[in-house]
Amino acid sequence: MIVLTNIELTVLMSAVLAALMVGSVHLRVNLWLYGATTILIAIATGLTAYPNEEPSLLLIALLIAGLKSIAIPLFLAWTMDRIHVHRDLGALVAPPIAMHSSILLLGLSFLLTQGLPTPSGTGAGWYGASAGISLVLTGLLLMLTRRLAISQIIGFLVIENGIYVFALTQTRGMPLIIEMGILLDVLVGVMLAGLLTFKIQETFEHIDIAKLTDLKD
Amino acid sequence: MNLVAAISILPIVATITTLITRSAVTNRVLVPIFCSLQFASILCWSLPIFRGGSSTLSPMSDFSVTKLGVCFLLLTTFVVACSLTHAGTFFAAESRQNSSYRADQEQFFYASSTLCLLAMSFIFVCDNLGYLWISIEATTLCSASLVYYSRTKHALEATWKYLIVCSVGIAFALLGTVLIFAASQHGACNGGSLNIQVLLSHAELLQPNLLKLGYIFCLLGFGTKAGIFPLHSWLPDAHSEAPAPASAILSGALLNCALFAIYRIAGLMGLTHHCALSSTLPIYWGALTALAASLFLIHQSGIKRLWAYSSIENVGIMLVAIGLDSPLLFFLQALNHSLAKVGLFLLSGNIIQALGTKDLSQIRGVLTTSPTWGILLAVSAIAVTGSPPFGAFLSEWLILTKCTDSRHWLAALILLVAIALSFVAVCIHASRILLGPARTDSTSFRPLLASIVPAVLCVGVTASGLTTLPSFLQNLL
Numbered sequence: 001m002i003v004l005t006n007i008e009l010t011v012l013m014s015a016v017l018a019a020l021m022v023g024s025v026h027l028r029v030n031l032w033l034y035g036a037t038t039i040l041i042a043i044a045t046g047l048t049a050y051p052n053e054e055p056s057l058l059l060i061a062l063l064i065a066g067l068k069s070i071a072i073p074l075f076l077a078w079t080m081d082r083i084h085v086h087r088d089l090g091a092l093v094a095p096p097i098a099m100h101s102s103i104l105l106l107g108l109s110f111l112l113t114q115g116l117p118t119p120s121g122t123g124a125g126w127y128g129a130s131a132g133i134s135l136v137l138t139g140l141l142l143m144l145t146r147r148l149a150i151s152q153i154i155g156f157l158v159i160e161n162g163i164y165v166f167a168l169t170q171t172r173g174m175p176l177i178i179e180m181g182i183l184l185d186v187l188v189g190v191m192l193a194g195l196l197t198f199k200i201q202e203t204f205e206h207i208d209i210a211k212l213t214d215l216k217d
Numbered sequence: 218m219n220l221v222a223a224i225s226i227l228p229i230v231a232t233i234t235t236l237i238t239r240s241a242v243t244n245r246v247l248v249p250i251f252c253s254l255q256f257a258s259i260l261c262w263s264l265p266i267f268r269g270g271s272s273t274l275s276p277m278s279d280f281s282v283t284k285l286g287v288c289f290l291l292l293t294t295f296v297v298a299c300s301l302t303h304a305g306t307f308f309a310a311e312s313r314q315n316s317s318y319r320a321d322q323e324q325f326f327y328a329s330s331t332l333c334l335l336a337m338s339f340i341f342v343c344d345n346l347g348y349l350w351i352s353i354e355a356t357t358l359c360s361a362s363l364v365y366y367s368r369t370k371h372a373l374e375a376t377w378k379y380l381i382v383c384s385v386g387i388a389f390a391l392l393g394t395v396l397i398f399a400a401s402q403h404g405a406c407n408g409g410s411l412n413i414q415v416l417l418s419h420a421e422l423l424q425p426n427l428l429k430l431g432y433i434f435c436l437l438g439f440g441t442k443a444g445i446f447p448l449h450s451w452l453p454d455a456h457s458e459a460p461a462p463a464s465a466i467l468s469g470a471l472l473n474c475a476l477f478a479i480y481r482i483a484g485l486m487g488l489t490h491h492c493a494l495s496s497t498l499p500i501y502w503g504a505l506t507a508l509a510a511s512l513f514l515i516h517q518s519g520i521k522r523l524w525a526y527s528s529i530e531n532v533g534i535m536l537v538a539i540g541l542d543s544p545l546l547f548f549l550q551a552l553n554h555s556l557a558k559v560g561l562f563l564l565s566g567n568i569i570q571a572l573g574t575k576d577l578s579q580i581r582g583v584l585t586t587s588p589t590w591g592i593l594l595a596v597s598a599i600a601v602t603g604s605p606p607f608g609a610f611l612s613e614w615l616i617l618t619k620c621t622d623s624r625h626w627l628a629a630l631i632l633l634v635a636i637a638l639s640f641v642a643v644c645i646h647a648s649r650i651l652l653g654p655a656r657t658d659s660t661s662f663r664p665l666l667a668s669i670v671p672a673v674l675c676v677g678v679t680a681s682g683l684t685t686l687p688s689f690l691q692n693l694l
Binding site: 081116119136143151159160163167170172175178182184187188192200204209217 | 345347365370375377391394396408427454459518522
């Protein structure tokens with residue numbers, strides 16, 4: 001019988017929520033779902049802090065909840081309102097098909113991660129790793145199937161969440177200062193990409209990345 | 218003095234200065250001075266490392282510098298100093314000719330380039346995979362604004378591509394870093410470590426599967442940033458849309474940074490007896506990159522795209538040197554490529570400003586309109602292809618012989634074909650630029666000030682081939 005720890009359960013739930021994200025072309029729904037997955041990841045971080053006795057993880061959990069799950073979605077929603085874009089009309093693959101393939105990817109990540117050596121003392125085994133890999137693959141699928149700049153940013157954020165979940169469940173905590181550095185880089189990156197989205201809307205009067213094909217050989 | 222303070226004070230001061238000074242002319246003078254001071258200060262504190270046997274210098278365990286690191290640090294600072302010195306004349310011409318020129322854009326350019334110098338310097342001194350990743354991502358963020366300088370549609374497209382492709386690529390390097398961290402927790406050291414020295418001393422104890430996976434992800438991730446084929450799609454766009462001084466920094470300094478990160482991780486992998494991954498994979502991948510880039514070189518329409526593909530070719534050659542585990546050849550090739558390529562990008566910027574076009578089919582007869590630029594361009598172009606008597610000839614020859622010595626015949630053959638192809642392609646394109654009927658409106662050629670930095674670089678690249686610099690470096694590294 002499969003017994004999941006609380007941490008594994010939380011991160012797997014966030015992987016499933018991310019799979020739902022692929023199924024909707026409404027950017028606002030995507031942002032809500034992204035916020036929810038990230039809150040779950042913050043909770044998982046808090047839960048990991050207890051068995052590992054690493055209070056620094058609590059701080060990281062708070063930072064993730066505050067910055068990644070609230071501030072970033074709010075910033076992106078503000079950007080969307082400013083440029084009046086709410087739907088990713090031109091998904092390259094029909095959303096239901098994309099969502100089902102992302103569920104397939106969840107299964108695939110189970111197969112991929114079974115061979116990984118079990119980490120000791122993290123409160124999560126390879127189920128946690130499979131949630132991380134599934135998030136990475138889902139983010140990639142989002143980036144591949146969506147056309148709007150905002151969706152690309154969301155896809156990147158999902159990939160980053162996946163890598164974080166992998167680190168959380170497979171290692172005994174990255175050093176605090178490095179975790180903060182990564183968070184800072186991601187925040188600045190999202191801000192820059194958001195500002196560029198403004199400029200793309202201003203200059204091209206759309207934010208459809210698939211139409212930016214002037215530069216080629 | 219503390220290593221971190223030693224490399225970060227001057228760039229930070231320079232950034233703050235650029236942000237508070239209102240006059241563009243002050244920036245054009247001050248920033249090159251700050252960069253030269255930074256170069257001099259690095260030279261001062263690194264002399265004991267060169268003289269004595271001590272390879273590290275730092276009280277903090279996560280920051281230390283090796284001899285190779287110092288060499289690259291000096292090269293990077295030199296490239297940035299040259300590019301930003303030339304940027305003064307470049308922006309002066311911009312403000313005269315270009316109606317869309319704005320002083321605040323120039324100010325922002327200087328601020329981000331000094332920040333970029335700071336981020337690049339950290340890559341060579343951090344001894345920790347986590348800090349290495351953070352620094353490399355920081356260079357992407359700082360240099361994105363350099364690419365976006367001209368605010369045109371094409372610049373916007375190139376910046377978006379650069380930011381997204383490199384960020385996603387580097388995200389994979391983060392996954393690789395996490396995997397290597399996980400590998401160190403299976404018996405190697407209690408609690409795991411990201412410190413490269415600790416990892417190197419426990420290389421045998423790292424969990425092999427996780428380490429291999431981590432290495433491959435890091436190679437993919439940092440390889441995206443270095444522009445390895447087929448992950449290079451952002452590189453020609455970014456290099457050709459950025460203003461000339463920024464293209465020079467991207468090509469002459471930033472590519473070396475990403476390759477240096479690959480070198481650090483390949484060094485770790487090399488200690489674990491997975492020869493196929495640490496040596497054969499980079500050698501063949503590098504050779505294929507060089508071949509693909511030289512094929513792309515044949516049909517090029519833009520002058521800066523041409524040099525961008527030539528940079529990819531050189532990245533391939535440097536990757537082969539990394540695979541051969543030869544820090545000397547890696548640095549020699551990087552040095553010769555950077556000097557020649559920075560000169561080429563700066564001269565191309567001059568020509569583009571004078572003629573108002575990037576289109577190779579429009580650029581003709583530079584030798585008659587401006588003999589100074591023509592000769593400098595010819596020298597740099599020949600130097601970058603690796604012909605004698607320039608330095609790149611020696612490094613490419615040594616890489617080829619080392620390749621055959623280690624019985625990688627096929628890789629040596631591919632590399633030879635690539636070098637020959639790129640030589641022919643660059644020579645044909647360069648002769649078309651230099652010869653032919655000149656355009657009539659040659660009044661905008663102002664060769665004197667704008668030739669100083671390229672001329673210095675030409676002297677440098679000739680000196681590295683004709684002097685005893687290589688044997689000096691051999692004794693050093």
